[in-house]
Amino acid sequence: MRISTVTMFEQSTASMNRQQSDLMRVSQQIASGRRVVNPSDDPQAASRAIGVDQAKAVTEQFSDSRVSARNSLSQTESIINSVSDAITSAKGLLIQASSDTLTDENRESISSELKGVYETLLGQSNSTDGNGRYLFGGYKDNTPPFVKSADGSVEYRGDTNTREQRVDSTRLIPVADNGVTIFQSVPSGAGYVAEAKKEDGTLNQGNVTFRGPQTLDVNDADYGSDYRVSFDGTAADPTYQVQRFDNETDTWVDNDTDGAALSSGNWTDDISEEGALSLEFGGLSISLEGTPAPNDEILVAKSGGDVRGADLFRTMEEAIRVLENPADNATKKADQRNTLNTAMRDLDNSLDNVLTVRASAGARLNELDVIDSVSSNRMLNYEQTLSDLVDLDYTEAISEYSLRQVGMQAAQKAFVDIKGLSLFNYM
Template sequence: MRISSVTMFDQSTASMNRQQSDFLKVSQQIASGRRVVNPSDDPQAASRAVGVDQAKAVTEQYADSRTSARNSLAQTESILNSVSDAVTSAKTLLIQASSDTLSNVDRDSIASELKGVYETMLGQANATDGNGRYLFGGYNDSNPPFVKNADGNVEYKGDSNTREQRVDASRLMSVNENGESIFKSVPSSAGYVAEADNDNAGNVTFGGPQVSDVNDDGYGDSYRIQFDEDAGNNPTYSIETYDEGSESWVAYDPDNNGDFTDQAYIPGMNVSFGGVNVDLEGEPAVGDEILVAQAGSDQREPNLFRTMEEAIRVLENPVQDDADKADLRNTLNTSMRDLDNALDNVLTVRASAGARLNELDVIDAVGNNRSLNYEQTLSDLVDLDYNEAISEYSLRQVGLQASQKAFVDVKGMSLFDYL
């Protein structure tokens, strides 16, 4: 078989180019620190790396989402802390105002201080986040959720929704609270609250209500005590209960014998109905009434701002007669119980926000571990083993040099040199 000089030249050149290509490939791997520089280097590893890299990017997006959620919840928790402090301050002022030794001027001074607490609450209720959105408006976060109407009373203009954010593949978390859940709600454990009508003309006052029997068939219903008088002008009382079916007040008659209709009223008496007790003092006028209902029921919807407004009203109103004194005592008693329920509710909501902050810490720890696993998997798939690469680099360098030397030697093997 005859091998021409051209054939030897071409084969030597091809061998040298191949060795040079392998040498440059190893050089590129060392320079980039990656074993798989191009998908053709290891198609299977490259394909798996794309999937792992995408999963890693999604994990990083969830981490950014958790950062945003943590900022919102931290701001909510901070504001709720301020609101709870304001409620506590208001309760302290009402306890101070309930002293019989205070004059009208003293109570008016307390009312002024209470107005400051009221305005502080309103400002906190209309707080915004860093993007100008109102925190407690629900989805309606472009306008203040709490505004004063023409009568100067605060109304809620937001909705009952809460913004949610996906903080992990399997966790959709509420990142704020709406105004209803904070300022117009009570905890499920809140009991009965009594409230005297503002138009009462008599001086009857109440104490309680106190729960006597939670197993009573009427426990949990709403009641009202109405006052009248008999033919001899002696005061009487009747008890009515709210009927959900007819949506009206009907006579309370659990034993079908009319025990709670037009009964003789005696100052200092204790009235028991529906598993609760109410102490009554003073002389009522015809048409006076006292509502006794579960806090948070339809008959007595909770409203922290309304409670503050009623307390300010009664403190600003000069006490001139027994009816004014009764109004002051009844309103302060009702307001203090409402503030207790409001504080319990704010603390409950705050605890919920704190629990979600703790949950974010746990999810963060899991997400960080997941990211580390993805990093390790990517490293195993595409990263370079430098010890092996350097050995390969030296080997390819020797091969390239040998190829070049062989090419020089073969190129010199020609018969024309001997002619």
């Protein structure tokens, strides 16, 4: 077989190019620290590495989301802690104001302090995050959730939704509770509260005061229903009647759920020697003292229920009202005592509710720490998988680099020798 000089030159050039290409490939691997520099180096490993990189990027994005969620929850917990301190302060002021040794001027001074606590609570309820969004307005986070109306009462103008944020592929976590949950709710285990006020909101004209209500039997068939003690007759000869609120008909009825008539009678005839009337109904008991006026009412309702919803601001407003007005007659003194007793029970329920919400926020913060820990382990696994797929074994690479250098030098030396083989050298 005849091999031409051109063929020898072409094969030698191809051999050197191949050796140089292999040497450059190993050189790039050593310079980059990666075994797979181009997808063609290992198509299967390159494809798997892309999937791992994408999963790693998603995990990092969730990590950034958890930072944002943690900031919101930390701020929420801090504000709720301040709210609980304010409620505790308000309860202390009401206990102080309940003392019979205080004068009207003393109570007016306490009222001024209570107004400061009230304004503090209102400011905390309209707190914003670092981006100017209101924390407790639900999805309506662009306007203050709690606003004073024309009559001076506070209205909630947010919604009842809870803003949530996805912090992991399978976890959507609430990052801010709405205002209803914090300021207008009570815990599920909250009991009964009595209130001396008519259904239309006007004050009683008599001077009946109450003690209680006390729970006697939570297993009573009618426990959980709402009740009222209404007064009728004349001022000289008043009568009383206990009624139950029927949720099906949305009216007050005179019997329990089994059809038995509830308590009723003549106030003067049924009052005890101690000057009090003790009533028992629906697993509850309440003691009444004083003299009622016709159409007066004492509401005994489940706290936070449909008949008497919870409202921290309304409680504060009522307490401020009776403290800043002098109690210069028996009716006003009864109103003051009843209102303060009701307010203190409401504050106890509100404090329990706020502490429950705070505990929930703390639990969510702890959950974020757990998710962070799991995410860190996941990131380590991703890093190890990527290293196994594309990272370079330097010992092996340097050995191959040396081998490719020898191959390159051999190809060059062979080319030099071959190109010198010519008959003209012997002529």
